[in-house]
Amino acid sequence: xxxxxxxxxxxxxxxxxxxxxxxxxxxxxxxxxxxxxxxxxxxxxxxxxxxxxxxxxxxxxxxxxxxxxxxxxxxxxxxxxxxxxxxxxxxxxxxxxxxxxxxxxxxxxxxxxxxxxxxxxxxxxxxxxxxxxxxxxxxxxxxxxxxxxxxxxxxxxxxxxxxxxxxxxxxxxxxxxxxxxxxxxxxxxxxxxxxxxxxxxxxxxxxxxxxxxxxxxxxxxxxxxxxxxxxxxxxxxxxxxxxxxxxxxxxxxxxxxxxxxxxxxxxxxxxxxxxxxxxxxxxxxxxxxxxxxxxxxxxxxxxxxxxxxxxxxxxxxxxxxxxxxxxxxxxxxxxxxxxxxxxxxxxxxxxxxxxxxxxxxxxxxxxxxxxxxxxxxxxxxxxxxxxxxxxxxxxxxxxxxxxxx
Numbered sequence: 546x547x548x549x550x551x552x553x554x555x556x557x558x559x560x561x562x563x564x565x566x567x568x569x570x571x572x573x574x575x576x577x578x579x580x581x582x583x584x585x586x587x588x589x590x591x592x593x594x595x596x597x598x599x600x601x602x603x604x605x606x607x608x609x610x611x612x613x614x615x616x617x618x619x620x621x622x623x624x625x626x627x628x629x630x631x632x633x634x635x636x637x638x639x640x641x642x643x644x645x646x647x648x649x650x651x652x653x654x655x656x657x658x659x660x661x662x663x664x665x666x667x668x669x670x671x672x673x674x675x676x677x678x679x680x681x682x683x684x685x686x687x688x689x690x691x692x693x694x695x696x697x698x699x700x701x702x703x704x705x706x707x708x709x710x711x712x713x714x715x716x717x718x719x720x721x722x723x724x725x726x727x728x729x730x731x732x733x734x735x736x737x738x739x740x741x742x743x744x745x746x747x748x749x750x751x752x753x754x755x756x757x758x759x760x761x762x763x764x765x766x767x768x769x770x771x772x773x774x775x776x777x778x779x780x781x782x783x784x785x786x787x788x789x790x791x792x793x794x795x796x797x798x799x800x801x802x803x804x805x806x807x808x809x810x811x812x813x814x815x816x817x818x819x820x821x822x823x824x825x826x827x828x829x830x831x832x833x834x835x836x837x838x839x840x841x842x843x844x845x846x847x848x849x850x851x852x853x854x855x856x857x858x859x860x861x862x863x864x865x866x867x868x869x870x871x872x873x874x875x876x877x878x879x880x881x882x883x884x885x886x887x888x889x890x891x892x893x894x895x896x897x898x899x900x901x902x903x904x905x906x907x908x909x910x911x912x913x914x915x916x917x918x919x920x921x922x923x924x925x926x927x928x929x930x931x932x933x934x935x936x937x938x939x940x941x942x943x944x945x946x947x948x949x950x
Contacts, residue, residue, distance in 0.1 A: 602624040687941065729745045
């Protein structure tokens with residue numbers, strides 16, 4: 546069988562396109578495939594679809610899927626038609642997007658490798674391409690998909706920060722808790738990020754007034770921004786952050802007491818974990834009898850966790866009032882500080898008994914973000930990191946990347 550005919554069929558080319566030549570270089574591990582069309586072929590005008598003569602046809606090259614371990618490239622004259630009505634127009638080719646140096650199938654493979662978790666630099670090495678070229682590809686696809694994102698009917702949103710670099714530099718993730726997808730990445734964590742998100746919703750066909758529930762931590766910047774940008778939304782302060790405040794108080798008391806109780810050294814995680822091994826439990830009990838102040842702080846933390854086991858909001862309100870009164874009388878400054886903070890934000894703390902929403906999903910996503918960042922050994926800029934987050938956690942429509950050749 547004629548190899549040109551075989552490759553024409555394998556590539557799924559339709560008339561007038563066909564493979565006209567193959568050049569295999571085993572030394573360079575490279576296969577070049579020449580694609581062309583017969584003289585006199587006519588192509589539809591991109592504007593009106595009228596069959597038009599070819600005005601000219603400059604040569605172009607596209608990287609294709611490897612042929613076994615050999616790099617493969619398609620070469621073709623890309624015609625420009627001359628339409629009586631619309632003049633000279635560039636005709637698209639069926640195997641690639643306009644302006645791309647990759648075939649659609651090659652793009653689909655690269656996107657899937659990166660979306661599945663491989664660092665961009667590793668995929669670039671595998672493909673024998675510079676990573677800058679792959680970042681450009683990602684940003685084009687993600688950018689186009691984000692333009693198509695629809696945010697109408699968005700009702701329940703969680704937001705949380707995640708580290709993007711050293712030096713107190715953060716991103717803020719906004720997650721559709723019902724759809725379990727990242728819908729916006731803000732390149733900061735101040736009160737303006739909420740206003741940016743409100744404008745993003747409007748730009749994507751949504752109405753900020755449909756957002757009725759926000760799950761967040763007690764960051765003053767987030768609380769201020771939520772009140773200004775989403776005045777009609779109820780705030781639920783994430784229960785994991787609430788308990789985290791109590792954990793921080795326990796650790797502060799431990800540090801204060803440690804100079805007087807040497808047994809507290811290297812015991813941090815014993816006070817913060819909910820479940821301990823038998824060996825850890827035995828050590829914990831031994832330390833607790835010596836570290837009385839830390840043990841008391843731990844007692845208030847454990848009691849606070851019981852808040853979320855109350856059967857309803859009324860019971861929770863009564864429980865919280867009792868806990869608060871005891872905590873402020875504890876004479877443990879970090880515990881007193883946390884108690885007063887929670888009292889100030891008690892409406893949002895107790896809102897959980899109605900909304901039942903948490904940032905647990907965001908915590909999981911943040912862990913994935915950090916794992917991706919560590920695997921990539923960091924990202925050169927915040928836009929690259931946001932692109933990866935959208936690609937892997939935004940549930941974007943990238944179906945065009947998998948279009949057949």
